[in-house]
Amino acid sequence: MATVTQSIPALIGGISQQPDELKVPGQVNVAKNVLPDVTHGLLKRPGSQLVASLSDNGTAALNSVDGGKWFHYYRDDDEQYIGQINTSTGDVNMWRCSDGVAFPVNSADRPIKDIAITGIGSGYTSAPTVSFSGGGGSGAAATAVVRGGQISEINITNAGSGYTSAPTISLSGGGGSNGAATCTISTVTPALLASYLSHGSPTSDDIQTLTVNDYTFLTNRKKTTAMSSTIEPVRPPEAYIELKQIKYASQYALNLYDSNQTRDVTTATRIKVDRLYDSSNTCGYDAEGRMFFKHLFDQRKFTYNGSDYVWGVQCGTRSGVSNSGATYNGIKMSDSTCPSTKTGLFSAVGSGSTYTDRNDPDPPSAYEQDTTYKWGDIVSANTKVYWLQEASRSVGSESAPSHNDTSTPNNWVYLNTLSNYNAGLVENHTIRVFNSSHMNNNYAVKTVDNSNNVVSTVVNAAVTGRENMYFRITTVGQAVPYGEGNSVRYYARYTTTHDLLYGGAGWEVGDTFYVWMNNARYRITVEETSTSQVQCDMNSQAKSGLIRPTPTPFDTETTITAESILGSIRQLIISQNNGITSSEISQIGNGLYITNGSDFNVTTPFQELLNVVSESVETAADLPQQCKHGMVVKIANSDTEADDYYVKFSGNNSRDGNGIWEECAKPGTSVAIDPSTMPVQLTRNASSNTFDLDFVKWQDAEVGDTDPVVGTNPQPSFIGNEISKILFFRNRLCLLSNENVIMSRPGNFFNFWAKTATTFTIEDVIDISCSSTYPAVIYDGMQVNAGLLLFTNNQQFLLTTDSDILAPNTAKVNAISTYNFNKATNPISLGTTVGFLDNANKYSRFFEMSNIFREGEPQVVEQSKVVSKLFTKDLKLVSNSRENSVVFFSENNTKTIFGYRYHTSGQDRVMASWFEWELANPLQYHCMLDDALYVVTSNAAKTKRQLIKISIKLDDTGNFVTQDGDTYQVHLDNIKNVTTASNTYNATTKKTTFPKPEGFEGTGQLAVYDTDSGNDLGRYALATVNGSNLEVEGDWKSQSFELGYLYEMAIELPKLYVKKTSGDTTRADTRSYVTIHRLKFNFGPVGIFDTTLQRKGKIDYNNTIEVVPADSYGSNSAVVEPFSTQTIPVYEKNTNVTISVKSSHPAPATMYSVSWEGDYSNKLYRRV
16 A cells, blocks of 8 residues: 555636546535636635615615516726616616615606707808797707708707697797797607516516617517507699790690590591682672672671772772782782782681681781681581671672582581571571671571471580691792783782691591681681590599690790790699699799699600609609609609609708709608617716616608518518517617517618618618528527627527628528527627527526637537536526626526636636535626626515625725735625724623614624724624624724625535546546545635535534634734645545535635645556
């Protein structure tokens, strides 16, 4: 048998539940209330400092409640907060971590929602002051922005609260005038906010939090999101008719309609022009030798002036006047001069209208105009019209036209006297009877039956609906000789041509009318027409929307303007009884804007002249440069709706006229997310030392159609679903909902709508789903170097991109692993790796994922493998500190916290140590902020809660003692400093009494510890509860001291075997016989500790060791030695003894290493 010794260089391996022979040197069976440290060894865990009671505020509303959701908010090194949401009422409370002071949380209460500028004003040299008055609330404030002397913006700086109606906004100062604005108020109330946080009776893990700068977002996983009732304002039925060009000889036609009814609209396509009378065939001689028109029809061409007749200008007198050169009243009257030659433009503009020779510099006389009136009546096809000459106009014995021909339609029959009324009438023929005044056009139309009885009489009746025919007649003449020698006479030979310039509307084949030009008479007959079917009914009136204004002049001598063209269109629209009033049609720029209370459509047959812009256009090129401010138009692009988008006209300075078209949302589409169904935000208000709770102002959709199925800017996929979590990634706010990750626009965190409906941009929202054969509801995520790591119940995905830019067309989601995830917890960052808990089976497991790349599988290691039965499932609290390389796990309402401390050197994990802490009271929540673990504990009855702080690293605010220049932590829980002013000493009982401070609600053993410099430094005594006071043995009245709960550090060593290490492998010789003689513990700073030897068949051997010998305390020093080696006798077989080390004194207890000495025998078995 040989005598051997072995050393365990460090006891920082932590707890291992492996068999002892498999444990790595440094691992232990129990590591309670310790903190492994790769540099300082195995430390007694730091004591906890009582920050404050969270249940003893004089204002009841500022006290914590049992249960609810706890969270933390880290702003900077100087500001950290603990918060609680009462999930029953939705109330929120906040406490500052440094001192436990409660900060009021102000819930928004009907604040100002937005401000609209109604007058930009002018002349401003600086921003005017914005004031609010009335409305029942207070606190609203805003600032104005001036550009170019006008108010361009008004920004809310304080929304105020308590408004029951919109306050009045006043703008004063700034050197300008006429600026004006109005505001609207929000419907947000504290009750509405509370209802979101309490909806569905959420558990603590149903409320998720995320802090970004000064904003903490609170998400209720049980609340289903929805769109609000806000829609893009619906525009009234409207159209804008843009004048594209000013063109001569053109009609600017429109079709307005509000039904599908079509009407036949005919236009003349060919006409026939017959020259009936001219200088060559109209002059004759009467019985008295006077020259006159041979055709009685033309007796209207002369009149009696009281003493003589006035004849046609081409007819002279017979006596002594040569026909070749006759004059009358100075006018040359000779057929040989071809006086009937001319080119004239004519317009047939309706029944009974004047057909004037517009090229005649000498307009007809009044009498000639009257003649034109009569002969201008339009004769309808298939109708005979009889002209009844009045008796006073009869000439000589002529009683009937010598050329009367009633065999064909459209002829005119002359009746000499009224007595001839019934002579020769035919059924359904019409008689036109003119009154005694030739200067007007009134007449009666009488229809007769077979017996020549009048069956109907219509006053002023005529053929209607014919209009706007334009044509040109050109007559040229040549003087040709007749006869021989001296008897040669010259007569006019005329040739007439014509051009149909515009066919007008309503004409039928056979329609006939007559015109005069330069004393020649022409008959115009419509020979061919074309018919089209046109939608033109408005306001239930047939053809009331058929807008056919007078064409523009066919000669360039007349000036035409946009105003004249648009004015004529406007007046014609108003005059046609189509339901559009003068107030509903206005000229804007180079076009007409039309609106109406009912839907209507507008088209034009001449798109080269007019551009009709109504509900939609084909391309953006069809949009006018001037329009109605606010008018909305759809750009259709193609037959599919997938590429449709909408634009709104924004007039300069919000006025009609010039402006720009900006993309907008489809009118009538839902554009606003209901904020009451979305996460709320908690904002730190540094100026008032308060927090403000309000709904997030989620941005409205500004473009496209938000229909979730066919919309060009569909609703985000979280609408109609619950939101599991909010994350922040690549400058985007990310919402996890069902299987989707929905990422806001970059830098625009509350905008989840596309920037444009026309194409994808890199700034667009990303809405992408996880594809899996399993249900892939995403509950959490974490940013890693390769992308966004996402966690579902049983899978992990990586949202990443192969591009330098994360955009909708570059984002992708890859499945990278299949591990169970505890959705009640959050994944944590371990620096360069990610840790997460599962929740399967009986025990929870802790996994660490590393090597997370865009391609390939990551490496996942179960770090809790060696403590597989250490903690049960349903762990809900996880907190970590990357700087201190430590992770803490716990369940609610237990006193135990499990810890995992790790240290990586290069690629090697040189420390992976599990341990557990036991607190004085059941815990409700914990979090790591900087280098401290903050814990919310409660008493056993759950009626009081306390905030405690455990500093992982020694800080200036902790509780410590200083000895010989070294500083040591005080190892008590809920430490509170008690000052001398509150202490009372009773010499009879020899006890000091002082009030029990707030926050001491536990049942553990209290103790006091003197940390003041002086002879009593390190003095220690137990305290007992006596009602509302605490009592301590001895006289402490003149001393300040630390009060706290004792806790016990405990280490249980595994069975000691002779072990051999080769590389990374350690082998224990379990078949040998080993007798342990003694143990040597090498301590760092240590005061008092206990050892226990548990021996089979024997009583336990307990030994308390004070490293500072009795009666050798130095003055002004605590019971602490910076280094110490203590030997513990054992003399037991290694498999029969269990060795424990404990320390419950407030002094430190640090273990560096342990070694043992004993006898070793290999039992002479041959090894094979």
